[in-house]
Amino acid sequence: MPRDVVLVIFDGFQLFDLAGPADVFATANLLLRADGYRLRVAAVRAGAIPTHSGIDVVAQLSLGEVAEPLDTLLVAGGLSVPSRLRDRALVGGIARLASSARRVASVCSGALLLAEAGLLDGRRATTHWLTADDLASRYPGVQVDADSIYVRDGDMWTSAGVSAGVDLALAMVAEDHGHRLARDVARGLVVYLHRPGGQSQFSVPLRALTPRSEPLRELQAFIDANPCADLSVPALARRTGMSARHFSRVFTAQTGVPPGRYVERSRADAARRLLETTDHPLDRVARECGLGSPETLYRVFRRHWRISPGDHRRRFHLKES
Incomplete structure (x- = not known):
């Protein structure tokens, strides 16, 4: 029926x-x-x-x-x-x-x-x-x-x-x-592979404001495209030609998100994409999204997506044939 x-x-x-x-x-x-x-x-x-x-x-x-x-x-x-x-x-x-x-x-x-x-x-x-x-x-x-x-x-x-x-x-x-x-x-x-309800209404880009400064907009794009790079505050500050303290203040003021938090969110999003589209083991996923270890991957993934990496993969993995 x-x-x-x-x-x-x-x-x-x-x-x-x-x-x-x-x-x-x-x-x-x-x-x-x-x-x-x-x-x-x-x-x-x-x-x-x-x-x-x-x-x-x-x-x-x-x-x-x-x-x-x-x-x-x-x-x-x-x-x-x-x-x-x-x-x-x-x-x-x-x-x-x-x-x-x-x-x-x-x-x-x-x-x-x-x-x-x-x-x-x-x-x-x-x-x-x-x-x-x-x-x-x-x-x-x-x-x-x-x-x-x-x-x-x-x-x-x-x-x-x-x-x-x-x-x-x-x-x-x-x-x-x-x-x-x-x-x-x-x-x-042709829609996003369905998301667990606990996920935020906001994707990583939507969670942060678009910076007024062109160098910061370029930096935002660099962070999202290079999760394995050195994304520490000193390294990001050097890319913008600012001191670490001044960079942190400016980035937070223009995006509404501290740089360290933005980086972690971006890496969590990269991990989500890898879990859904590859069969990589968790240690490789952790390395490729810049989180280093499965333990860090688990902790960060739970914090941002409210589900464990393994559960997310079991529910939402879809490898293209």
Whole structure:
């Protein structure tokens, strides 16, 4: 029997919050050569629903027409969410359907709708980083994780902004049908091999500001491209013609990250790529990403990606044939 997935939308929702997860489930069906998932779109009223981008999407059902129970209820987000929190038909419909669903999920600011429906009280949850403070202030009973790509707390799943809905849906496919299918779906969609939910919403470049200074921008690129180089503060300072103390102050002021922390994050990202794309043993991965030893690799990898190097490889390794 196909798993019944209902995707909830509303006026002004973010189109990608719907399209990303829907394409993940649809691609899983294609690869399974079976109807693993039955997808339906619902809104307070059936018919054409305008997105934030101005494109209309047809909701096949009104929320009141959706029969229970469901396998998965997934609520989209969008810039219009704050104005929808007082929509009793929307919030009440979500609460009703959630009561019979095996799992409930949100993408981006859709977490606010789940919280307004009382579904996140006492739970860990995430949302787009721009919305995290609003979620925490409006709903103090929610344990807001403002950094993770997605968070699963029991049967409740929440994800960060926009493209993180793809990661969440891939994780659901992995839970339902195994990691191999999830990897194949990711390859089919030409998206990043699906990431563990504990990973940060921010990649190494996004975590740091772009320096105003051209020499520091070039240095940033050099660090990311050469993890095995001498990236100590004195060595980096020499490359910029500054004293070590002055370099540290300027780099931190312009990027928001101390140079040593930026280097460690960059090396952790290099290690992640090697684990996913090679069969190198951990001692070689540690050497090639500039971390030296498997022990240091383990400690740094856990700190930045919240998973051990071995577990990450087992879950996400994909060597090109």
